[in-house]
Amino acid sequence: MWREPGHPELSIRKQCGLLGINRSSLYYRPVGVDDYTLLLMHELDRQYTETPFYGVLKMTEHLRSLDHRVNPKRVRRLLRQMGLEAVYP
Incomplete structure (x- = not known):
């Protein structure tokens, strides 16, 4: 994975900013069809x-x-x- 959740210097917000992705995409889990x-x-x-x-x-x-x-x-x-x-x- 490109990000490190426990990185001592870079927060998740800064890592996502550097990668150019939204933080919400990290937490999204697709839901299957019922x-x-x-x-x-x-x-x-x-x-x-x-x-x-x-x-x-x-x-x-x-x-x-x-x-x-x-x-x-x-x-x-x-x-x-x-x-x-x-x-x-």
């Missing part, structure tokens, strides 16, 4: 395979018909994350 989100992504993928012309609103409507409480913003984010977009004529 099981429910994976379930939604699986269902979106399955439905996209059947109906690639469904957009965000139709996909949201489909998930709601399966009793998932989702809003269009979440569906849009998941579709973007999966690299899926509607096929238009």
Whole structure:
């Protein structure tokens, strides 16, 4: 690692300044995807395979018909994350 937490002369703040990184990046731990989100992504993928012309609103409507409480913003984010977009004529 480029920084030394217990360095006698340089504080963490100064070390980060010299490296040109934010201190918050030292403490950030990425969070994995939870099981429910994976379930939604699986269902979106399955439905996209059947109906690639469904957009965000139709996909949201489909998930709601399966009793998932989702809003269009979440569906849009998941579709973007999966690299899926509607096929238009």
